[in-house]
Structure formats: C-alpha cells, structure tokens
Amino acid sequence: MESILNELSPNALRDPLSSELANTIPYDLFVETVEQAPIAISITDKKANILYANQAFVKVTGYQIADVLGQKESILSYKATPRAIYYDLWHTISNKRVWQGTLCNKHKLGHRYLADLTIAPMLNEHGEITHYIGMHRDITQAYEAEKKVVNHKLLIESVINASPMAMVVIDDQDQVILDNHMYKALISDLDKAEPARFFLSLLRQELGDSWHDIQNNQQGFNNYEFKIDGKNTKRTRWFSCAGNWFLENAVNADAFFENASKLYLILTISDITKQRRHMQELHLQTLKTLMSEDERVRGLRETLLGAMHQIQMPMNQVKAAEQILKHKNDSQYDSLLLNLQRIQQSGEDAISMMQKCIPEILQSAIIPINLNQILRDVLLLTDARLAETGVEIEWQPLFSLPTLLGSENRLRLLFKQIIDNAIDALSTSEQKDPRIKISTHTDTDLIYVYIEDNGPGIALDKRTKIFEPFYTTRPQGGNQAGMGLVIAKEIVNQHHGIIDIDPNFELGCSFIISFPLHKQNARRLA
Numbered sequence: 001m002e003s004i005l006n007e008l009s010p011n012a013l014r015d016p017l018s019s020e021l022a023n024t025i026p027y028d029l030f031v032e033t034v035e036q037a038p039i040a041i042s043i044t045d046k047k048a049n050i051l052y053a054n055q056a057f058v059k060v061t062g063y064q065i066a067d068v069l070g071q072k073e074s075i076l077s078y079k080a081t082p083r084a085i086y087y088d089l090w091h092t093i094s095n096k097r098v099w100q101g102t103l104c105n106k107h108k109l110g111h112r113y114l115a116d117l118t119i120a121p122m123l124n125e126h127g128e129i130t131h132y133i134g135m136h137r138d139i140t141q142a143y144e145a146e147k148k149v150v151n152h153k154l155l156i157e158s159v160i161n162a163s164p165m166a167m168v169v170i171d172d173q174d175q176v177i178l179d180n181h182m183y184k185a186l187i188s189d190l191d192k193a194e195p196a197r198f199f200l201s202l203l204r205q206e207l208g209d210s211w212h213d214i215q216n217n218q219q220g221f222n223n224y225e226f227k228i229d230g231k232n233t234k235r236t237r238w239f240s241c242a243g244n245w246f247l248e249n250a251v252n253a254d255a256f257f258e259n260a261s262k263l264y265l266i267l268t269i270s271d272i273t274k275q276r277r278h279m280q281e282l283h284l285q286t287l288k289t290l291m292s293e294d295e296r297v298r299g300l301r302e303t304l305l306g307a308m309h310q311i312q313m314p315m316n317q318v319k320a321a322e323q324i325l326k327h328k329n330d331s332q333y334d335s336l337l338l339n340l341q342r343i344q345q346s347g348e349d350a351i352s353m354m355q356k357c358i359p360e361i362l363q364s365a366i367i368p369i370n371l372n373q374i375l376r377d378v379l380l381l382t383d384a385r386l387a388e389t390g391v392e393i394e395w396q397p398l399f400s401l402p403t404l405l406g407s408e409n410r411l412r413l414l415f416k417q418i419i420d421n422a423i424d425a426l427s428t429s430e431q432k433d434p435r436i437k438i439s440t441h442t443d444t445d446l447i448y449v450y451i452e453d454n455g456p457g458i459a460l461d462k463r464t465k466i467f468e469p470f471y472t473t474r475p476q477g478g479n480q481a482g483m484g485l486v487i488a489k490e491i492v493n494q495h496h497g498i499i500d501i502d503p504n505f506e507l508g509c510s511f512i513i514s515f516p517l518h519k520q521n522a523r524r525l526a
Contacts, residue, residue, distance in 0.1 A: 042134045043122075048073045051131070060115075060138050062108030073134065078112055080104040093121050093132060102139070113140045166269040168196045172262060186269065190228065199241055199269060202226050215263075220244040225272065238276040243267045284380055290409050291381070291416070297359045302486060304358050308351050315347040368403035369411060371440055371449060371515075378415045379438075382423065389427045389434065396439040404447055404515050406495050414491040418451050418511055421485065425455035425509065446514045454508040458501060467499075 034041055040057040044050050050068045058064055061076060068075060077086075081104045092099040098120045105115045117136040121129045157178075160167050166183035168176055174197055186195040204211045206224055214221060222242045229236050243265050250260040322340045325333045379386075379393060386393060419436065426434040431454055441448040458466060467489045492499040495515055502510035 040136050042068075042073065044073055044132045044134070046129055046131070048132065050075075060113075060136070061105070067108075076103075076105040076115070078104045078106040080112065089119065093119050094129075096121050096123065096127075096129060103136075105136075113138045114143050115139070163268075165271070166195070168267050168269075170196055170200070170265045170267060172264070174200060177264065183269070195269070196267060199226070199239070199267065203241060203243075215245060215265075218245040218247075218263075225276075235273075237271065237273040240270045240272045241267065242270075280380065283377075287377055287381055287412065291412060299487075301358055304354050308354050311347060311351055311354075315344065315351070318344050318347065366405045366407055369406050369408055370401060370403055371411070371447060372397040372401050374408065374411045375415055375438055375440070375449070377412055378419060381412070381416060382419055385420075385423055389423055391423055391426050391434045391436055394435060394437040396437065398440045398442060401440050402442055402447060402517060404495070404517075406515075410491045410494065414488050414513075415449070415451070417485065417488040418513075422451065422453040422455065422509070426453055429455045431455060442517065445517055447517055449513045450502075450510060451513070452502075452505065452508065452510040457506075457509045460503075 035054050037054060038056055040060040041052075041054045042050055042057055043052040050071050050073060053063075053065050053068055057068075061068075063075070085101060085103065089099050089101065098118065100118045103115045103117055104112055106112055115136040116139045117134060119132055119134045122131040122133055124130050157180075160178070160180040163180060163182065166186050167180045168183045169178040171177055176194065176196055179196075183195065187193070190198070192198045203221070203224060206226075207214070207221070213219075220243060224241045226239050226241065227236060228239065245263055245265050247261040248264055249255065250262060254260070318340055322337065322344060325337045325340070375395075375397070379395070385391075419438075422436050426436070433454070435454050437450070437452040439450045441450070466485050489499055492513060492515075497513060497515040499511065499513045502512055
C-alpha cells in the first residue's frame with residue numbers, strides 16, 4: 001500500500017491545498033483511511049492490472065487481496081453486462097474523465113451482484129494517466145427492493161386498469177393523483193373536465209355535515225347512487241360511488257426525522273345504468289300492472305254511473321209527465337199514460353241492471369307515503385308520452401317532504417290523470433316550448449302539490465265544470481270522454497284533500513292539490 005501511495009503522492013500533492021493537508025495530517029492516516037474505507041477501493045495500472053485492494057473490496061467481491069493482485073479487473077466481470085457499457089467506460093476514463101455507472105459483477109462464490117462503480121484516472125505532473133482508482137459498492141439489495149416497489153406499483157396499476165369500474169386516487173386538495181382507463185373514459189362520456197370533482201361535489205352535498213366526520217375518522221362510504229341526466233341525444237345514466245381514505249407517509253427530506261403523512265381518497269365510480277334501467281323496467285311493469293286493474297275498474301264504474309246519470313234525466317221528465325196525466329184524470333190519456341209507465345219501468349229496469357254491473361272498488365290499506373316518490377313513479381309511467389310529445393318536465397320537489405297516510409295506487413292514478421290532461425292540452429296547443437312544472441311544498445297544516453303547464457289554460461267559466469262527469473274542454477269529436485278529472489277529484493276527496501285551479505296563474509293552467517298533514521284517515525279507503 002505504501003509503495004502505491006508513494007508512487008501517487010507527487011500527483012496527489014500537486015494541489016497546494018492537498019500539500020497543506022499532507023503537512024497537517026499524518027501520512028499513516030491516509031493509508032488507514034483508504035484501508036478502512038467502507039467502500040470497495042482498488043487501484044490498477046493503465047492496463048487494468050490490480051495493484052491494490054482494500055478490505056471492503058474483499059468483503060464485497062469475496063476475493064482475498066492475494067487472489068487479485070496482478071489480476072485484471074475483468075476478473076469481476078460477468079457476461080450479463082452489455083459490451084457497450086464497457087466500451088463507454090474505457091472511452092470515458094481514457095479521455096481523463098470520471099466514469100460512473102452500474103455493472104453486473106460475479107462474486108468469487110459464483111453469484112452475481114450489482115456494483116455501483118466510479119472509476120477515476122490518476123494523472124502525474126505532466127497530466128498523463130498513470131493509474132486508475134475504482135470505488136464500488138454492492139447495490140443488489142437496494143436494486144431488488146426498488147424493483148419490487150416498481151413491480152408492485154405496476155401490478156397495482158394493472159389491477160386498477162383491469163377494473164370494470166372507474167377508479168381514481170385524490171389528494172386533500174381534490175387533485176387527481178392516479179386514475180385508470182375507465183375513469184379516463186368518463187371524462188369524454190360525461191363532458192366533465194374532471195369527473196372526480198363533479199362526483200365529490202355530489203357526495204358532499206348528499207352527506208352534508210357528516211362528510212367531514214367520516215373523512216376525519218377514515219370510515220369510508222358505499223353505494224351512493226346519482227342520476228346524471230343526459231344532454232341532447234345522450235340518455236340518462238346512473239352511477240354508484242364508494243370511497244375509502246388512507247394515509248401515506250411523506251417522502252421529502254423534511255419528513256426524514258419527523259413522520260409526516262398526507263390523506264388520500266380512493267374513489268370508485270361504477271356505471272350502474274344497465275342495472276337501474278332493468279330495475280326501472282321491472283318497476284314500471286309492476287306499476288302498470290297495479291294501476292291497470294284499478295284504472296279499468298274505475299273507468300267502468302264511472303262510465304256506468306255517468307250513463308245512469310244520463311238515463312235518469314229523461315226518466316225524471318217521463319215521471320213528471322206521468323204525474324201530470326194522472327192529475328188530469330182523463331180517460332183519453334189512458335193509452336199514453338200506460339206507455340209512459342212502460343217507459344218508466346223499462347228505464348228503471350235498465351238502471352237497476354247497470355247498478356248490478358257496477359264493479360266494486362277494492363279496499364286499500366293506507367300507509368305512510370312520500371308524495372315525491374309517487375310523483376316520480378307517475379313521471380316514469382308517462383316518460384314515453386313526454387318523449388313522444390316533446391314536453392319538458394321541470395321537477396322541483398321539496399327535499400324533506402313529510403309523509404302522508406294514503407293509498408299509493410290511488411294517488412298515482414290521481415296525479416297521472418292530471419299530468420295526462422296537461423300533456424293532452426300541450427299536444428294540441430301551438431306552444432313551441434311545452435313544459436310542465438311539478439313542485440311540492442308544505443306548511444304547518446298541509447302538503448301541497450303544484451302541477452303547472454304553459455298550455456292554453458282553462459277559461460274561467462269552465463273551471464267549475466271540469467270535474468263534472470263527461471265534461472271535456474276538448475273540441476267536439478275528441479277521443480276522451482272527460483272522466484279523468486272526475487276520478488282525480490274523487491281520490492282527492494277520499495284523502496280529505498282539496499283540488500283547485502290557481503285563479504292567479506295566467507301562463508297556462510296550474511292545479512293545486514293539498515292534503516292535511518295530520519289528518520287521521522280511516523285505516524281503509526272505500
């Protein structure tokens with residue numbers, strides 16, 4: 001070692017600062033410093049023959065010093081290292097520059113290790129290369145650990161990208177840190193620059209004050225569904241959101257001694273449109289089945305009652321004529337009186353027969369009902385007609401509407417009759433922007449439902465007649481008998497409510513239906 005350092009010392013001491021240090025630090029200390037350095041150090045001649053190696057070199061390579069002295073540095077080389085790297089190494093150091101890189105070396109015992117290597121040329125006072133000094137350390141374990149982290153990250157990304165649902169990682173500033181292919185598809189599908197922020201706003205609105213509680217406690221959430229109305233030709237879609245928060249340790253220098261962490265949210269967004277449409281179709285079919293029988297019975301019942309009413313009017317006139325003839329007590333009218341009595345009897349027989357044909361309305365148990373849900377069901381039932389006629393619905397429900405005791409099916413029938421009438425009125429009008437606005441409200445005593453349309457409206461002199469049997473505001477020859485509002489009024493009365501037309505509404509027609517909030521209805525409605 002001393003001979004090598006003596007040979008190098010003139011070059012090492014050329015720098016005035018080095019000379020000054022050499023005069024203040026004992027020579028033996030230089031020797032021991034190189035000998036005990038925790039990094040493998042070797043010194044070679046210009047032909048890469050090893051002239052010196054320290055103890056760390058023995059520990060890293062497995063070779064004893066006596067085994068390597070006079071040997072080429074290539075004794076450590078392994079064929080896995082590309083030849084281009086060796087070419088770059090020699091090209092660099094031959095041009096008096098320091099080379100740094102990684103080689104795949106072979107341990108004396110045969111196994112391979114990765115060497116983080118630095119080779120520097122040693123120059124004499126003439127600037128000529130005399131020796132090379134190499135320093136390297138085994139970074140195999142660090143490389144393997146880093147590679148495992150990278151592979152683990154790639155595996156996670158592959159799993160996330162293979163997921164059939166959109167997944168995204170969001171930091172505490174609502175910035176997207178990681179996403180998958182399904183999430184990227186949402187950006188174009190929903191016309192949202194950042195769908196994650198859009199759904200976060202919906203979630204925060206839905207959860208309200210509890211959002212911060214579950215975030216701080218890292219509780220997570222599941223199955224929050226949102227309906228996204230499509231624009232233009234795009235159909236309505238439904239999404240289900242779930243999320244979990246997690247803490248990740250900071251990796252900057254400031255966090256080395258103090259454990260700092262940052263909160264992240266994993267948000268999953270599942271497109272459940274297909275399932276919801278299937279459920280909606282089943283629900284719609286169920287509603288149609290429930291209502292069809294009730295509508296058939298009520299239609300037949302009201303038709304027969306209306307017919308009986310129409311027959312009764314001339315029968316009353318016949319009865320009056322019969323009474324007049326009886327008072328005259330003139331035999332010349334006996335034949336006419338007999339015919340009138342026969343007509344009277346035939347009419348009574350017809351009314352009696354129709355009376356027997358009137359179907360009974362099945363009794364219906366009353367339950368707590370949210371009118372918002374009833375109105376949603378009705379809109380679902382009329383969705384096809386709305387699309388066909390181009391009528392737009394403006395839906396403004398009161399979020400926290402109290403429940404009402406009543407019959408679900410009858411209330412659906414009530415609102416369907418009113419909305420159907422509004423669609424009929426709009427379809428025959430010349431309104432360029434046909435619209436129906438439905439809203440719900442409440443006060444201390446009543447629950448209100450407002451159904452407004454911007455159609456032709458109902459004249460003042462006809463508003464008291466629209467609830468009469470067979471009355472219609474349609475022109476003669478219309479295809480509707482005019483029993484819809486009669487049925488609607490009957491159902492409102494059964495629920496102890498009031499149905500009226502807003503006299504101050506001038507832009508079409510506005511029905512106001514109100515129900516008592518705390519009315520004690522009978523357990524069953526006739």
